[in-house]
Amino acid sequence: MGDHNSDIMDFDSILDEIGEFGKFQFTNYMLVCLPVFFAAANSLSYVFTAAIPNYRCLVPDCDTDTEYYEDWVSIAVPGKTIKDNFVPLQCQRYQRNYSVIAPEWGAECNKEMFTTEIERCSEWIFDEGERTIVNDWLITCPENQWKLALVGTAHFAGIVVGSGAFGVLADKYGRKLIFIVCTVIMSITGVIQALSTNYEIFTLFGFLNAVGTSGVFPLAFIIGVEMVGKTKRDITGIVLNYFYALGEAAVGLIAWLCQDWVSIQLIVSAPPIVFIIYYWMIPESVRWLLAKKRNRKAEKIVKKAAKVNGVQLSDNILSTFEDSPNDSDNNLLQTPLKTQKVKPDMWEMIKEVFRSKVMIVRGLILFYNWATCAFVFYGLSLNSVNLIGNKYLNFTLVSLIEIPGYSMAWYAMNKIGRRLSLSGSLFLCGITCIGGAFVSEEAAWLTIILFLIGKMGITSSFGVIYVYSAEMLPTLIRSGGVGSMSTFARLGALIAPFVPLLNYIHPAIPLLLFGLVSVIGGFFILFLPETMGRKLPDTVAEAENLSENKLVRDVEMNNSNTPKR
Structure with missing residues (x-):
């Protein structure tokens, strides 16, 4: 019985029979790649949700509506010309020359209405083509840009917190369970972030969103590597990175189409909640199950993999499973015999x-x-x-x-x-x-x-x-x-x-x-x-x-x- 148990700990020998990367592994690998796509999108969505849109100072006697682009802006607001396009400064305007009467309604402002002196402003006109948290919560001017940078820093701080914690939890409670938990946390916190009513709540849930996101890629990587043979491990890591890159690119395309921070955040964070069904769809890592002596569950997955891959398990593998001890919750944290040295x-x-x-x-x-x-x-x-x-x-x-x-x-x-x-x-x-x-x-x-x-x-x-x-x-x-x-x-x-x-x-x-x-x-x-x-x-x-x-x-x-x- 000891010899059999030693044999079963070598999952690579089982893979030699059922196939290193057969239909069973391919299907489940593709499934775990999908949350990685959304994890990448959640990781970099703040590039656009907390982006700086086009805005300029409100000019009281000239602005009769909320149009950002006006022909007279260059005479009322200092700025620079880039490729024949005038780009106004965001927080400064020329002082009003009150010796000149304001134009009648509908008439354009003229140069004589302003002096060459520059003043700060406290009201702004935003380009209506793009809406970010800057528009909603008036995080304007250079002295407040650190708040936007802090959104990104809070995200990476969340990754630091989550990446260490979820690795330990996955070793204890299983890869699949913690992978799904991370995906659900990512989805729920992302949706709450989209519904935030102020900067503080947005940043807090951005941090929590990153905590959940931090576990998705590494756990998907572990699940992928542990389900295939040693000659296929390189390609599983590479393809996972491809999904991550596509998820990042998707953020740019979504932002291009929506240009509204709430819509962007909802699109990247709401769909992953459906991955909760993975609890019933994808198998636990057989390597982890064997390491935790959950032999009956491992046997069930191996037999299913063999069936899907169209192969017949040898008598040696089948007898090894039959002679192995039954699952015991008391043994879940024990070290497998192979590593008890x-x-x-x-x-x-x-x-x-x-x-x-x-x-x-x-x-x-x-x-x-x-x-x-x-x-x-x-x-x-x-x-x-x-x-x-x-x-x-x-x-x-x-x-x-x-x-x-x-x-x-x-x-x-x-x-x-x-x-x-x-x-x-x-x-x-x-x-x-x-x-x-x-x-x-x-x-x-x-x-x-x-x-x-x-x-x-x-x-x-x-x-x-x-x-x-x-x-x-x-x-x-x-x-x-x-x-x-x-x-x-x-x-x-x-x-x-x-x-x-x-x-x-x-x-x-x-x-x-x-x-x-x-x-x-x-x-x-x-x-x-x-x-x-x-x-x-x-x-x-x-x-x-x-x-x-x-x-x-x-x-x-x-x-x-x-x-x-």
């Missing part, structure tokens, strides 16, 4: 890592680059609406470019290695962003092209760094290490919403900032070892000895205090 003290290994200058230097480089990837990735998405041209189209293109970005990452890191793929992607992003900062306004098309290439580069970097970091860490701290780096990356994401405010100083500053931090990151990556094709390190000593490049290895070993074994 005496393990080295994890804390001792952590201490050993901190005694190694090699590991500390590598860790600092990786932590910096994780933060850089998140900062630049989200920063470019948020800043895309400030590019010249149609902001909805620009945002959609910047989102869709992630698809070739992730594809490039998958191809490059398996052809030229992890180190050069990550460094090259960061350099590509950095150089194109810096170049885009110096392009004149007349060549806006070139700025957009460079911007898109930069986003593709940082997307590729994000795709590589997950794998690269995991392959560089010892086994006992691999999961926790990557989790810590991912959490640290959120610090970069927390700062990203404030970067567009730098446009008030100079429009080139955001791109220069994104470019510089990317180039610095790409340079530091060159001092790390290549991990492609190398055995995953089990100990700190093995991790230290990953370096094959003599220059890199000499630099690291000369700084190491850890005895080599």
Whole structure:
């Protein structure tokens, strides 16, 4: 019975029989991808719900209705001309010359009615073509723009809170249940956010919406990876990222069509409530069920998978299930027999890592680059609406470019290695962003092209760094290490919403900032070892000895205090 139980813990051997990615897995994988589409839409909807619409000062003697575009605006409100279009300042106007009588009703204002002195205003005319929270709650003028940036920061703070909590809960209560709970939280809080009556409620439920959203993608990833064979795991991760990119792009298209923040938020958050039916539609992770000794439920799912995939289970697998113990709620938190081994003290290994200058230097480089990837990735998405041209189209293109970005990452890191793929992607992003900062306004098309290439580069970097970091860490701290780096990356994401405010100083500053931090990151990556094709390190000593490049290895070993074994 012990042998049988050991066999059943190896789910990969079961997949060899039922198929690594058969019809059963494909159908359920597609189902878990759908909430990811909406999770992406919820994650970036605030780019448009909290966007700055066109508005200008109300001119009392001239404005007889709520029309934003008037022929006389340029003589009453200071501004600048961009491509033959006059863009008025938002919070300033020329002082009224009261020695000149106001025109009769229906007549246009004239230049003599105003002096050259500029004054602040407290009433505004909004472009009726777009409605955001700025219109409804008068979050106007530069001194209040931090409130709009805070909406994004609150979102990423919610992701930090949720991503850690839901991972633990999914290990304890199951992937499917927590995945559905996250999706429902995302939907309900998003709808409440759409019905908010003030800025504070909107921001609070934006935070709670992010808490729910934070669990959707990683749990979908885990469910997908755990249901397929080892040769199909790469493609499940890539396709999931494709759905995420499509969800981001959908926000741009929805905002383009609606241009009303309440409608946008309802469209992206209300539909996911239907995914509550997944409780009866998709199966729990068989790997998790076996790990928790819920063998009868695992057997039922495996038999169904075999039937749908059109295969017959072998007598060996069937007898293994028959001889396995029945489900027991008392055993749900027990460790499976396969993993009940005496393990080295994890804390001792952590201490050993901190005694190694090699590991500390590598860790600092990786932590910096994780933060850089998140900062630049989200920063470019948020800043895309400030590019010249149609902001909805620009945002959609910047989102869709992630698809070739992730594809490039998958191809490059398996052809030229992890180190050069990550460094090259960061350099590509950095150089194109810096170049885009110096392009004149007349060549806006070139700025957009460079911007898109930069986003593709940082997307590729994000795709590589997950794998690269995991392959560089010892086994006992691999999961926790990557989790810590991912959490640290959120610090970069927390700062990203404030970067567009730098446009008030100079429009080139955001791109220069994104470019510089990317180039610095790409340079530091060159001092790390290549991990492609190398055995995953089990100990700190093995991790230290990953370096094959003599220059890199000499630099690291000369700084190491850890005895080599």
